[in-house]
Amino acid sequence: MSMIKRNRIALIFLLVALMAPLFTDNQYYLYIVTLSFIWTIAVYGMNLIGGYTGQLSLAHAGFFAIGAYSLGLLTVDANVPYWFAFVLACLITTVVGFFVGLIALRTKEHFFAIYTLCVGYIIYLVIYQWDELTGGVRGLIGVPPPSPIGPISFESAESNYYLVLAFLVLVFVFMKFLTESLIGRTYVAIRNSEELAQTIGINTMRQKLVSFVISTFLAGLAGALYASFVRFLGPEISYTMTTFDMLTYLIVGGIGTLYGPLVGTFLIVTITQSLQFMEEYRMLIFGPLLVFLVIFYPRGIVGGIQMWKAKRQFKKRQKMKRTSSTSTHEGGD
Structure with missing residues (x-):
């Protein structure tokens, strides 16, 4: 009973999310909510390295794009079976993240942010310029939907919604156990004072690298889900502005909190889509709201x-x- 009471917010969210498709026939709403779930998975990765470990990575959109393009190229050009390509896409992103992290984490604070920003921009340039591989500005068209699992197919909007929701729940449970464990407390110790963490025997370089690699894995996972959901990929998903969009979701929701990525991403994605009819003028409403929130709630809504x-x-x-x-x-x- 005490476990249910401690996790009642998560259980309420899960119940509402499971029942939501039963109360609407509007496919556009399902599309927007599914998209917000995918971005939430990516933002959880950013929250781990930035919110808990204290290292602001600005290459997150690049790793998201690596996961997306890896899945797209493996399925479209190499004809690799979907779920095998899905696993490979996550592994490719993780391996790239490992080698980037080995170099990037030798720098600290704003130098780390600048270095990862450069890495993210290089990834964008590779995707944009390498026409033979990625399609360049034309993009990659015809990414297949997820292959059926037994009798369950993923052709409809509802089935895609529940598939992405299942991955989000797994990521949430993983993040909850990780952040509440000794490892999570180690990350917080590094964030609060890396020098003090070293004096008590914590191998800060190794712990930061593990945190960075997990964050890139989550970005790659979200990218792979995005590729098979949207079915079309363009270089703009790897652009620097996409990273800053994710950072905005995190800051609004609450950086360094468990529910922050979920709240911030869902709130901003739904509000921005609701204001689409205003086109470029929607920022006149959304901008002041964001400034007001940052001034009066610097730790975000959840914080x-x-x-x-x-x-x-x-x-x-x-x-x-x-x-x-x-x-x-x-x-x-």
């Missing part, structure tokens, strides 16, 4: 709620102490 709850509990404890102290004095009298 702000957590701070409010912590202050409330602190005041409650102080009140109980004062009440207890008063009754003790009265008893002594």
Whole structure:
């Protein structure tokens, strides 16, 4: 019962997400929500390396694109079976992330951010310029949907929705166990003070590299899901602005929190899509809202709620102490 009470928010979200397709026939809504789930998986990777370990990676869109293009090229050009190509796409992204991390993590703070920004831009240039492999500006067309698993096919919007939701749930559970484990506390120790973490015997380079590699794996996983969901890939998914979009989702939701990527991504993706009819003028509404949120909730929506709850509990404890102290004095009298 205590486990259910601790995880009631996650269970409520899961219940609502499972039942949502039953209450709407609008395929566009399902498309937008599925897309927000895919971006959420990628943002969880950014949150791990940036929010928990304290290393801001600006190459995240590049790794997302590597996962997407790996799946697309393996299935379209090499005719590799879908699920084998899916696993290979995640592995390719992870291996590239490992070698990038070996070099990038020798730098610190803003130098790390600048280095990864350059790496992300190089990935974008490779995708944009290498016409023979990636299709360049024409993009990659005809990425197949996921192959059937037994009697379950993934041709409809509803089946794709539940497939992506299943991966999101797995990622959420993984992130929950990781961040609440000793490894997660190690990452937080590195974020708070890398020098102090080293003095207590933590191999900071190895831990940062593991965190970075996991984050690239999650980006590649999201990219592979995106490729088979959208069915068309263009170089813009690897552009620097895509990384900053992910960073915005994370900051709004709450960097370094478990629910932040979920809340921030879903909120911004749905709001921006709802304001599509305003075209370029939608930023006149969305921009001030974002600035207001960053000023008054610097830790994001989820971080702000957590701070409010912590202050409330602190005041409650102080009140109980004062009440207890008063009754003790009265008893002594």
